[in-house]
Each structure stands twice: as C-alpha cells, then as structure tokens.
Amino acid sequence: MIRTDLSRRHFIGASAGVVGALTLTTAGEAAAAPADGRTWSTGRSANGWPVLRTAESFRIEGSDRTVRLAGGDAATVLLHVARRFHYEIDSLRSGDVHGWTDDREVKADYESNHLSGTAIAIRRLDYPVGSKGNLYPNELIVVRDILTELDGIVAWGGDFTTPKESHFEIAVRxxxxxxxxxxxxxxxxxxxxxxxxxxxxxxxxxxRRRAVRAFQRRAS
Incomplete structure (x- = not known):
C-alpha cells in the first residue's frame, strides 16, 4: 500500500538530500508474505524481555497521545522514537501508537515484543506485516536518523525479512x-x-546524513 495523504510535515527538509534516501528502499518492493497468525506461548518475548501481565501508560511528549510500555530505559527510548515521529514525520492521531498488549496472537515472532512492552507500532494498520515501500524518501531519512542516534538499540521492522514498517523494538537484552x-x-x-x-x-x-551512512556501513 502506498500512502497518498500529503501533509506539510512531509516536505520539511525535503531537498537534494532526499534523493540519496531512494537507495534505502524502493516503493512497492516485493516483500515476504506474513506468516499465519499463531499464539506466543513462552514467558519471554522474541527480544528476550519478560512478558508482562500489565504495563504503565506514558504520555508521548508534544502530543496528547499515550502508550503502554515496560518502564525504565525501554520506555525512555521508545517514547523518544514516538516523539520524533510526531515532530518530524507527521502528527500522531488517536489510535496511531500501539504498545504493550496481552494479546498473544502474533503474525511474526517480533510482534511478541509487544507482550513485554518493548515494541511500538506507529500506524500499524497503514503499515502492516508483509508490506514494504510505504514511506516517502524524506520520512525514511528521519527513520534512519533515529536508528543511528539510538546506536542500534532499536530495530525497525522495515529492515526485517518479513517487514512491518510501523514496528520499532528494543533490540538488546x-x-x-x-x-x-x-x-x-x-x-x-x-x-x-x-x-x-x-x-x-x-x-x-x-x-547527520554522514553519520547515518557511517552507521549503516558498520551495521552491514
């Protein structure tokens, strides 16, 4: 699915640098089909964090949206991701951000990280499991900058074999x-x-663009 709604924020900072982001992904790129839904049965999520019975609700600064997450450092980092999306890509609307859940049905293993409160999905209905090529080049620049700034402790679902471009997760134990x-x-x-x-x-x-390129070289 390709988004067609254009907001003022989509064009902030769009310049010659946007062209370079086209190498990061190709709109409409074929993606692996999502796995059939199944029940996650273990006491830890795929990233090694303990599954929670409940989770605290946090306000996303700069908006009036909230999201439920594991507390401490994980919440600090994931709230930063959500804030940057809100400020630099598009304003968050009601229902845009999905965090902790006790629903153990997953389409891909990484969705289990919601059970531990260590993942967020921003506009998960717009960017579902198995869909890729939904972000504009300038939006991708922001996403890559976020990942670089966070030094690889957050992984983005757009990079996964079975992609989900709405998904951001804590990638360390x-x-x-x-x-x-x-x-x-x-x-x-x-x-x-x-x-x-x-x-x-x-x-x-x-x-910052040079730092992103250097980070990607190290990561590869």
Whole structure:
C-alpha cells in the first residue's frame, strides 16, 4: 500500500538530500508474505524481555497521545522514537501508537515484543506485516536518523525479512549497557535547555546524513 495523504510535515527538509534516501528502499518492493497468525506461548518475548501481565501508560511528549510500555530505559527510548515521529514525520492521531498488549496472537515472532512492552507500532494498520515501500524518501531519512542516534538499540521492522514498517523494538537484552547509555543521554536532553533531542533535530543536516551512512556501513 502506498500512502497518498500529503501533509506539510512531509516536505520539511525535503531537498537534494532526499534523493540519496531512494537507495534505502524502493516503493512497492516485493516483500515476504506474513506468516499465519499463531499464539506466543513462552514467558519471554522474541527480544528476550519478560512478558508482562500489565504495563504503565506514558504520555508521548508534544502530543496528547499515550502508550503502554515496560518502564525504565525501554520506555525512555521508545517514547523518544514516538516523539520524533510526531515532530518530524507527521502528527500522531488517536489510535496511531500501539504498545504493550496481552494479546498473544502474533503474525511474526517480533510482534511478541509487544507482550513485554518493548515494541511500538506507529500506524500499524497503514503499515502492516508483509508490506514494504510505504514511506516517502524524506520520512525514511528521519527513520534512519533515529536508528543511528539510538546506536542500534532499536530495530525497525522495515529492515526485517518479513517487514512491518510501523514496528520499532528494543533490540538488546534487559540491562544492556548500551541501552542504559542511550536512555541516560535522552533523559539528559529532556532535562536540558531544549536545544537537543526530539523537536530540536534536523535529520537532513549533512553531518547527520554522514553519520547515518557511517552507521549503516558498520551495521552491514
């Protein structure tokens, strides 16, 4: 499915740099078919976090939306992802962000990470399991910048063999030192003067674009 609704935010920062993002994905690219739904039966989600019986609700700063997540560092990081989407891609609307759930039916293993409150899906109906090529090039630039900024502790479903472009998950185990370091950085931004972090980032800045390319080379 290709989105056709264009908002003012879609064009912020769109410039010659947008062209380079076309190499990251191709609209309409064939994707693996989603697996049949099944019940996740173990006590840990696919990323190694414990399944929760319930989860705390957090407000997404800059919006009046909330999402239920595992607390602590995981929530700090995933809320940062949601904030950047809201500020830099498009304003979040009611029902846009899906976090923790106790529904054990999954179409792909990574959807089990919702059970541990360590994944969010932003507009999951627009970007479902098995669909790829839904984001505009400038939106992809923002997504890649987010992943780079978070130093690989968040994985994006658009990179998975069975894709889901709405999906963002914690990609490291509980207590991982890199998770602690990134969460500490985000909290410092949140308590700082406001000139860093979500709402103060230009993903199209040439220095950030170079950092994204360097990160992708290391990751590959």
């Amino acid at each position: 509980p207590g991982h030192p890199r998770l602690k370091g990134v969460a500490r950085k985000i909290r410092r931004w949140e308590t700082g003067p406001g000139d860093e972090g979500a709402g103060a980032i230009d993903a199209f800045d040439p220095r």
